[in-house]
Amino acid sequence: MKVRKFLIITAAVLVAGISLFSFTNDQKNFEIAKNLDIYYTLFRELNTFYVDEINPNKLVKTSIDKMLESLDPYTNYISEADVEDFRFMTTGEYAGIGALISKQNGVIVIAEPYEGFPAQKYGLKAGDIILEVEGKATATMSTEDVSNLLKGPALKPVKLKIQRPEEKKPFELEVIREKITIEAVPYYGMLDDKTAYIRLSNFTQNCSEEVKKAYLDLKKQHNPESLVLDLRSNPGGLLIEAVQIMNLFVPKGVEIVSTRGKVKEWDNVYKATQAPVDTTVRIAVITNRGSASASEIIAGAMQDLDRGLVIGTRTFGKGLVQATRELSYNTKLKVTTAKYYVPSGRCIQALDYTHRNEDGSVGNVPDSLISEFKTKNGRKVYDGGGVVPDIKVEQENLSSLSVELVTRFMVFDFATRFAARNPSIPQPEAFKISDAVYDEFVKFVKEHDFKYDSETQNTLAELVKTAKEEKYFDVASEEFKLLESKLKPDLDKDLKLFRKEISELLEDEIVSRYYYQKGAIRAAIDEDQSIRKAVEALKTTDVYSVYFRPGTVISRN
Secondary structure: OHHHHHHHHHHHHHHHHHHHHOOOOHHHHHHHHHHHHHHHHHHHHHHHHOOOOOOHHHHHHHHHHHHHHOOOOOOEEEOHHHHHHHHHHHHOEEEEOOEEEEEEOOEEEEEEEOOOOHHHHOOOOOOOEEEEEOOEEOOOOOHHHHHHHHOOOOOOEEEEEEEOOOOOOOEEEEEEOEEEEOOOOOEEEEOOOOEEEEEOOOEOOOHHHHHHHHHHHHHHHHOOOEEEEEOOOOOOEOHHHHHHHHHOOOOOOOEEEEEEEOOHHHOEEEEOOOOOOOOOOEEEEEEOOOOOOHHHHHHHHHHHOOOOEEEEOOOOOOOEEEEEEEOOOOOEEEEEEEEEEOOOOOOOOOEEOOOOOOOOOOEEOOHHHOOEEEOOOOOEEEOOOOOOOOEEOOOOOOOHHHHHHHHOOHHHHHHHHHHHHOOOOOOOOOOOOOHHHHHHHHHHHHHOOOOOOOHHHHHHHHHHHHHHHOOOHHHHHHHHHHHHHHHOOOHHHHHHHOHHHHHHHHHHHHHHHHHHHHHHHHHHHOOOHHHHHHHHHHHOHHHHHHOOOOOOEOOOO
16 A cells, blocks of 8 residues: 555656656657656556565665765665765754764774763763663664664663773763754864864865864964864865955955856856955965865865965865755755856866766876966866875875774774773873883784784785786696785784884773773874874975966876
8 A cells, every 4th residue: 555655656757857857848858758768668667566565665765875876976865764964964953962983893882982971971982882772682783773772862861881991880871962064174273373174074064163272272372373274084064164264364355165066056156255365365275185175165265366385195086066955745856056166267177077987987187188277377177086295294194004993893802902901191292102102002903813914915915826827827726825924914013013003093992981082182282193284284384385487387196
């Protein structure tokens, strides 16, 4: 009966849609109507004759998702069940306990309680295992399932059963949910007596006010000459927030970004509409491959307006704009409606979703379609592949050992044990991994019978396999064996060889147990090469000013 009702409703919607289509663009509308009719009859036949009962909601959602997937990754159907998650992505707000959870070694764990919210207030700690939520065992649940149980009406309790490492018996507690607002600016402060620092993690609603508040506070307290705006791994968000952040540092009336799409009535030019806060402070924007969308609007506008330096690595290259359209039954469509263009006129979209390869895959915008543009002062810049920094700071790749220690939770679990046995540590900037603590970690790793393969070893194994298939192995078998012995991972040797980077990972994780996210950011600043480079460039007049001379080329590499 439910399926029949669903089909009747679907048919009614289709008929209504078809009647609207019939007035204009006859050929195109005929194709739309024809294919919708095919879809309806196909669905009807499936429902009638398929050997098993079908779930109409699941089947339709699958077909919608696959259809949108063929366009681009950013055009998405938002079901009624996913509306709350979508609202959190755009506003940074939800009602819950205020903790990041993850599945580790088959159990649901508190990965990070947010400072100042219920999880932290009620004493939950990183590493705590959630055994039950409201009497429901979590053993077979996904992280999403547990997350949904933890969310609920604000000011209402949720009952948890927790197993704490280092303690024998589990315990129960009730946590009163609150409205959770994740700060878009997790940290700001002074890097030295003249250089301010603001970390912006996302572009949610009102994040520009957070940036403004942070900068005005720094300006009042320290009157900085320079500002480092850190946008690394910031995936973007609301375009208007990027415009308003740029407006803090450029005069009223300056164009910041424009959007152009198929619906010409929606094309727009976004300019600074308010009086700026500071048009003279030196600015360096730090980016990496995870800086996307609204982050790239700021980085691109800073470059094109010759307002600030961009430092770090090339950005992601997402030059597409999405709008949300309301659908029936409390569902939504997030649809790509336009491309955005920074002030020079360039679009930094890296992948060409319009012209796909024969196999359906997506490639980068070809060199033949990349164009040259000019910044306000005449510097050459290019479109078609993210924002290329003025000063490049290559990211150091972690060793295979470090990656394995993180992904297999050795670093996390050691930090949990360390925090249980040490009631306090020095301030984040002062805390360092001593020889004694590192030796303790080495012992901890060995106690867990930790073994790993290096990427080099895996590549060598593939080479040996290919050599055998092509019958070259016997010619160089001794060389292969010698190379294999030299490249074979040696845990003791590698723990010494990569001690510096492993110690930094341990410092960040341990500090977060005592000082939360702000503390982890503070602890990492001293060893951060991109921040060091930014401070150095902002202090050096010649280095800073050379990038704003006419004719300077921003490399396409």
